[in-house]
Amino acid sequence: MNAGVFSVAPEESVDNAYREIIDKHYSGVPIVGPSAQVVGIVTVTDILRVPAEKRGSTPAEGVMTKSVVVVGSDESLLDAPNKIVSNNVGQLSVVERSSGSLVGIIKVTDAIRAYDNVVKGTSNTVTTESPGTRA
Numbered sequence: 001m002n003a004g005v006f007s008v009a010p011e012e013s014v015d016n017a018y019r020e021i022i023d024k025h026y027s028g029v030p031i032v033g034p035s036a037q038v039v040g041i042v043t044v045t046d047i048l049r050v051p052a053e054k055r056g057s058t059p060a061e062g063v064m065t066k067s068v069v070v071v072g073s074d075e076s077l078l079d080a081p082n083k084i085v086s087n088n089v090g091q092l093s094v095v096e097r098s099s100g101s102l103v104g105i106i107k108v109t110d111a112i113r114a115y116d117n118v119v120k121g122t123s124n125t126v127t128t129e130s131p132g133t134r135a
Helices: 016-025 044-048 080-088 106-120
Strands: 028-032 038-043 070-072 090-096 104-109
Touching: 016 028, 016 038, 016 044, 028 104, 038 044, 038 090, 070 080, 080 090, 080 106, 104 106
Parallel strands: 070 090
Antiparallel strands: 028 038, 090 104
8 A cells, every 4th residue: 555645635626636646656646525535536537538728727526536446444455456456446545444534545556466465475454554645
């Protein structure tokens, strides 16, 4: 899992979301509301639907996907690759089940490493670490 995750607030621009995706090498960026809960995700595909000249003035919430596939921080590592494959997504937001707060992101490469660790018997749960935040 990638902790130190950056997210974008719903009112931030699509351009800010795009910069986070490019800077962090993600396929999307979680959209996190005021109570730190994941309320959506903006992907590269979502961004490309917005004309370049409007990305600075279009809020992320206007283009975000609201049905986000998540994995709980207490779930088995095997749940992550299964959810990635069955939902055809490039990454999963990792949330604390009790609060729904974002604690990390699992990319496809993380899921492959996690599967390898389970096969080797070195781990069986998603590691919870503190996320980064935007100022």
